[in-house]
Amino acid sequence: MNGTQMKDKKTALVVGATGVVGQACLRHFAALPDWNVIGVARRKLADLPPGAQSLQLDLQDRAACEAALGQRDDITHVIYAAVYEQPGGLVGGWRDQDQMRTNLDMLRNVVEPLDRASSALTHVSIMQGGKAYGVHIHPRIAVPARERWPRDDHENFYWLQEDFLRERQARVGRWHFSIFRPRIVFGDAMGSNMNPIPAIGVYAWLRHERGLDLAYPGGAERVNQAIDADLIAEACAWAATSPNARNETFNLDNGDVFTWQNVWPAIADALGMQVSTPEPQSLGATVPGEQKAWEAIVDKYGLKAPRDLVGFIGQGAVYADFQMNHGKEAPLAPVIMSSVKVRQAGFNGCIDTEDMFRKWFGQLQARGLLPTAEMARAK
Template sequence: MGNRLLVAGASGLVGSAVLRHFRTLPGWQVVGVSRRRPPGMDEVPILSVDLTDAARCAEAIGALRSVTHVVYAALYEKEDLVAGWRDPEQMRVNDAMLRNLLEPLLAASGGLEHVTLMQGTKAYGAHLGPVPVPARERWPRHPHDNFYWLQEDYLRARQAGSRWSFTILRPQVIFGEALGGAMNPIPAIGAYAALLKEEGLPLSFPGGTARVVQAVDADLLARACAWAATSPACRNETFNINNGEAFEWAAVWPAIADAFGMRVGEPAPMSLAQEMPRRQAQWSAIHRRHRLRSPELLADFVGLSFQYVDRNFGHGNLQAPAPTLVSTVKARQAGFHDCVDTEDMFVRLIRRYQELGWLPPRVPHTSS
C-alpha cells in the first residue's frame, strides 16, 4: 500500500504546502486534518476535526488504521499574536491538540513509522531578546515557557521504546500559499500593496530600521518534511531549516514592488495591524472590481498576519535589532541541501497569488 501521510493543520501555511508536495510523490497517499478545506484540494481526503475537541479526535482519528507518517503543522494562536507567545493558555491548548491527535492515532494504527513536528526560532528565545549568532540545534534548551517544550517532552516520552521515530524542524519566517493564516506575510504585503497602487502611490516600506532576517519558502519546508520522513539520519533529531541565506527587507523591496507592477517609494512607517483594518471598504472595492477569489474580509484573507508583518518589518524600532540567524549546517551534513533564492521566492509567490485571483493582477500603474 505504500506510505500514508496524515497532515494536521492541512489548511495552514505549512500543512497545505506539505499536502501539495506529498501528493506528487510516488508511493504516498495523503489525508489532511483541518477545520476547513484548503483551496485547490478537492480530491484530497480532509477530515473536518477541531483538534481541541478530544472526543471528536478520538472518533475521527481513531478510525484511521493505516497511517504510517504524520506531519504535525497545526497551531493555535491568540488574537493578540505576540503577547500570546507567552500566554500559558496558548501553551496548554497547543500541547492538548498534539495529544488529542496522536493518542487515538497510536491506538488505531500499529504501523506508524515517523512524526514530524514543527518548532521555530522561539525555541532559541528569539521573541524574548537577542540570540547568539548562529543559533544551533545542539544548544541546551532555552529556559523559558513555550509550547514547543511541552509538545517535545510529550513526543519524546510517548516515543520511548517504540518503533516509530520523530523529527523536529525549526523553520524561520515562512512564506507561502495559504489563506487566513496567523503568520503568513504574503497576503498582508499584498493587500497593503493593492491599496497603495489603487491610490496611485509607490510601494513604501512601512517598517522601522533595517533588519536582517532569514526566510523559508513553504515549498522548501515541505521538501524538508519529505526528507525527514524517510531519512535514517533524521531519526529523533532536530534541524533548523531556511532558504540558505539571510536578507534585508530594503534589498528585496524593489523586486517585491516590481512583482506588483509598482515602483519603490520613500519609507513610510506605519503599523499595518492598526491601519489596514480601517481600509476594509477600500479593499472591498478592489476585491469587487478585480473579481478576486480570495476572501473579501481582510480578517479572513490575512488572518493575524498584519501583526506578524509589523514585527518582522521592525515597526516602531528606532535601532536595528540584533538579527536572529540560525545555522543550517546540521541539516546539510545530514543530507538536506535544498535552497531557495529569497528574492525569487517573493516574486514567484506574488505571481502565484495573482494567478489564483487572490490579489489583483500585475499591471503597471499609470496615473490619471
C-alpha cells in the same frame, strides 16, 4: 492501481492543512507517486490538490479525535503543522499558560489515538521556529543559533510538545520523530496568522489605487532569514523516510540571508509597483480597517479573493509588523540560525529569497487573488 499497491503506499496525515506550512505539505505529498495524503483542519478544506483527501476535525475535541483517528490502520506519517493562538496572542500570547496547554493537548489528541500496538505509525514531524531560541523575548541571540545548544530558559509550548513526543517515543519505540525550526515562513495560504504575503499584497494595492508608490512600512534594518513553505514540505518528505532525521531537531532556511529593506525593490517589482521613500507605519493597525477599499479592489479587478479582508489576510498584517520590526530603532542584532546540521544530514533544498518573494506574489496573482500591473493598465 490494485489494492496491494494502494496498501503499500505510505499515508501522510497533514494536520493544520489550512495554514501556510500545512497547505504546502498537502500539495507536496499529494504530488508524490508513492504517497496518500489526508489534510486535517477545523475548517472545511476547499480546492484540495488532486489525489488528496480531507478530514474536518476540531483538535481540541478529544472525543472527536479518538473517534476519527483511534481505529485507523493506514496512517504511517504525521506532519503536525497546527497551532492555536488566542485572539491578539500572536507574539505575547506564546507564554500564556492556557495557550501553551491547548497546543500540547491538540498534539496529544492526534498522536495518542494513532499510537496503538496495531498502529502503522512510523514517523511524526512537528514545527517549532526561531522562538525556540528566544528571538521574541531576547534583544540579541548568539549568531548563528544551533540546534545543539541547551534549551533556552523560557516558557514555550514548543517544549511541552517536544517533551511529550520524546517521552512517548522512548516508551513505545515503534516510531520516530523530527522537529523542524524554520525561520520566517512565506507561502500563499489565505487567512493564516503567520503568513505576511497576502497582507503585504493588500497593502501594496491599497497604495496603488491611491496613486502611491510602494513605501517600506517597517522599522529598523535587521539581517534575517526566510524559508519558503515549499521547502519545509520537501524537508518533511525527506525526514519521513531518512534514518538521519530520526529523533533529531533541524533548523531550516532558504540558504541565504536578507533584510526587508534590500528585498523591498524585488517585492515592489513583483507587484508591478515602484519603490518610494520608507513610511514607517503599523500594518496591523491600518490594513485590517480597509474593508471597503479592499472590496472596491476586488470588484474593480474581478478578483477571486475573499471580499472579507480579514478572511484573506488573517493576522498577517500584525505578523508583518513583528517581522518588519515596527517601532524598533537601529541597531538591531541579526537573527541567524545555522542550517548546517540538516544539510549534513542529507537535505539540501534551497531558494534565493528574492526569487521566493517573486514566486509567491506571482502565484497569488496567477490565482486571481491580487491584481497585476497588466490588469491595472487595462482599466
